[in-house]
Amino acid sequence: MKHLKTLAIALVLFISAQVSAQSKMAHIDVKTLMTNMPEMKTAQTQLQKIQETYDKEYKTMVQEYQGKLEKYQREAENGTATEAVNETRSKEMQEMGQRIQQYQQTATKELQQKELDLLKPIMEKAQTAIQKVATAKGFEYVLDATEGSGLLVAKGTDLLNDVKKELGF
Numbered sequence: 001m002k003h004l005k006t007l008a009i010a011l012v013l014f015i016s017a018q019v020s021a022q023s024k025m026a027h028i029d030v031k032t033l034m035t036n037m038p039e040m041k042t043a044q045t046q047l048q049k050i051q052e053t054y055d056k057e058y059k060t061m062v063q064e065y066q067g068k069l070e071k072y073q074r075e076a077e078n079g080t081a082t083e084a085v086n087e088t089r090s091k092e093m094q095e096m097g098q099r100i101q102q103y104q105q106t107a108t109k110e111l112q113q114k115e116l117d118l119l120k121p122i123m124e125k126a127q128t129a130i131q132k133v134a135t136a137k138g139f140e141y142v143l144d145a146t147e148g149s150g151l152l153v154a155k156g157t158d159l160l161n162d163v164k165k166e167l168g169f
Contacts, residue, residue, distance in 0.1 A: 023140045023141060024138055024140050024141070025142070025143065025156060026134065026137070026139045026142050026156060026158065027144070027145040028143075028158060028159040028160050028163060030130075030144045030146050031146040031147075033130075033163055034119075036164065037167065039125070040119075043115075043119060043122060046118060047115055050110075051111060054110075054111065057103070058100070058103060058107065061096075061099070062100060065093070065096050065100060068092075069093060072086075072089045072093070125167070129166045129167050130159065130163050133162045134159065137159070137162070142159060145158070
């Protein structure tokens with residue numbers, strides 16, 4: 001029984017070694033590919049403009065908040081404001097702070113969504129080109145060689161230049 005189990009394990013290892021020896025594999029650094037795509041540069045420019053718009057609006061809101069805060073603190077120190085006025089101002093400042101925080105969260109979400117919307121078609125275009133080149137060259141597997149993707153050693157065929165050629169750059 002023990003010999004049968006050992007024989008079965010050896011057979012499985014032998015077959016899997018034969019299958020992987022027959023499979024053609026290549027690799028590509030998808031991050032580098034996408035970074036070099038002209039569409040990516042356009043998308044980054046759009047995202048940067050949107051980011052600048054959000055930053056400008058945020059800074060304006062913060063400056064307004066700080067201006068009112070300083071004004072109210074001066075008046076409170078001078079004793080020119082009544083307790084009721086101070087309480088109203090305190091509530092106003094809390095609401096203003098909450099609006100600023102809400103704006104920042106909303107802007108972050110909208111920027112992330114816009115980034116996804118812009119990058120999705122670029123990624124799909126890259127994937128299509130990778131598949132086309134891999135099929136044309138007879139590769140069964142293409143691994144992502146982007147740093148941090150889990151691929152530790154990338155020896156063999158690199159499809160980056162071929163895919164760039166397929167995409168026209």
